[in-house]
Amino acid sequence: MENNGSVILETKSIKKAFGGVKALVDGSFSCKQGEIVGLLGANGSGKTTFSKIIMGLLHSDAGEIYIDGQPVRFRSPLDAMRKGIVMVHQQLSLIPDLTVWENINIGHEPRTKSGALDDDTARKRAAEVINRLAPGLSLDRVVKTLLPSEQQLVEIAKALSKGGKLLILDEPTAALEQTQVNRLFEIMRELKSQGTTIIFISHRLGEVLEICDYVVVFRNGANVGTVRFEKDGRDENRIVSLITGKEESGQQNGAKDRIRSDEVSLEVKRLSAGMLKEISFAAHRGEIIGIGGLQGQGQEDLLLVLAGMIHVEKGELRVNGKPVKFHHPADAIRHGVVLVPGDRQKEGLFLNHSLFMNVIYARFGLRGEWLIPFKRLREEVKRVVSTLSIRTESIETEMQNLSGGNQQKVVVGKWLPLNPAVLLLSDPAKGVDVQAKRELYELIRDLARRGTSVILYASDNEELVSHCDRIFVLYEGQIVEELAGVEITEDNLVTASLRATVKQST
């Protein structure tokens, strides 16, 4: 059925550049009342820039925006909100030191007649959305103490409570579990039936196919096409080829083309630290080991312990047969154990430093250099940039001017020159698009082929299943199951994760 609602938002050739990097070349777009539009594109295709311009957070260099047919020019988010535009931000827009209910009401606090804060009404308003979206979450928790998935839900709840007529959701599901996603979709459908327009930005194709009426694809900062599901069918391959600009070839599992070496590069014996209890395993040279299970069962802690960021309480670590003790991340790096952290913006990068500096920081944990050999390093960094095909003006470009996918390549790629023995990856593909994800895993497989042991934690089960030789399922800080070879399927992994909870509670 064709939707006959009126056009809510229309944009014409919006342009935006950051320090010479063109983020948006031709941002043209339009959507009608009561539609759910999927906005897709690789990282760096300009989706987030585009939505921030609509939200008044960034100012376009050129182009026009029309709301309800009227030309508008937003100077700040407040202007956009007054027009009924509300956004869920990918980098979240929460105030860490305020509580859940204070955050949900921020910027539109209910007031009493005298102009004071009406906290009772505010709490009620917050309780309403939280009960629907995240039942059981306490309104009085301070936001910085919440899990990433809970923070994401609060961010969504905040937008919902503002009740705009155009809702922009930028990667709202990246940190969520399936049941939470389902609850969100239920609410989205209800809003749609009430006439709200939703722009849904996501890298998860399955979700887009499920919830959207049609998708618009951005590539290299321009609108490259629309796929209307009623007319064109729900054709996944067509969308993917629009995103990448190439014809899609089927997914490949890289785990099968490697032979397991007998040499052990990392051995963990009865290790306990924080929530981790009695963890033992051995990682062979060139092996990719997955860490799976439900969210928050100690997967990230395990990586942090191996990287020397959390101290070992009990147990033993051996790297290439030698017993080691890590007092500091530098110790781990010197032994060739390196970490790609989960939050690249906070822990992995120096956003206001150049790409060059970001790559060479990796070697500062090493000893033995009196002077930094800048000339040689520049060549090395240029090689890394070309090996990984990182899109950048030059190696002197500031990190923050690179797109998310390219930033992620730097976080992984900076370890390449060091030939690490063990590479620890904490959700490396989170919020990274299809193409960048594939390139990233190619790179990881390449490292494994050259003898690096990889330990991978990913929140997306599919990533674990398609890339790992073995998968350990964690529950409450313990390895409760190990999957290998043909046992590695998504079904088995999910079953194992859930079975652990049953075993423990009986």
Add this chain to the structure above:
Amino acid sequence: MDIFNQLKKISRKPEFPSVIILITVIALNAALQKNFFAINVINVNLLTFTPLILISIGQAVIILGGGLDLSVGTQVSLINVIMAVLMKDAGDNQAAVIPGFLAAMIAALGMGFVNGFTAGYLNLPPMIATFATSAIWYGLALLILPSPGGAIPTWLVKGFSWKYSLISMPLIIIVAAYLVWIFVRRRPLGRYIYAVGSNETAAYANGVNTRRVKLYSYMLGSFFVMLGGFAITFQAASGDARLGLSYTLTSIAAVVVGGIALKGGSGNVIGAVFGAIILNMVINLIYFANIPSEFQEFTKGAIIILALALAVVYRRRESKSLALS
């Protein structure tokens, strides 16, 4: 169980360590000074503590909003010399002090406006911007009163030291100042000060007018600093451009000892009050402990480091354990 939970809740408050330090310092002080709990000793102590308490409240509001004010000391100086010069000839004529008060108030809000404008609208780093404005306020104070002088009418000085048992004028002013802050906290501005201090970008994305919030936080801070300036002026009963200088860094120390994060957004203003009392008491303590004068500064520094370490380490541990729970 209920009491246990209550205690746990109290121990999670950011100003909790400052309460512990305060109790310790009071206990030590009481041990060294026999009549420490006598009513008139309490009143005298409070009288001398009042300026730092009020100035620290002002500094706390600014720091909570993500700012910093290195000019509070010379703001006090400028207010002091304005009053001492304008009230010099007032004598017993009560109406004649009004211009002095008005001018001081306009100066205070003006200084808050300038600081808030540079930090909020020009986006200059507050540490340098307020360092620069502090020199301007000091320069103005020296222009108005190049060498110590001026005078405050005796009846005002007496009025400030008015007391009835434990209720004294300084106490009334402190409580009134705190109530002003409570009033602000009940309004959107209060919450926005925390929001901007905690994460300015996020506050902006939520439609908060972050520039205006910063401006107001500096002006509100300067209002409290002005009250501190009144307190000093009525004690000194004369004008001196150097009078406020030492208060700048001391007020920042009081704020941090009081459990307020220097990066903004977390902590309670009452903590700054505790912090100010602690720092004043430390000076008392050194005096009554008969520490030789050449060791006094050294001891003061060491004790402040200790208090600071306690407050900061505690906050770090708390936020960690909260994140894990």
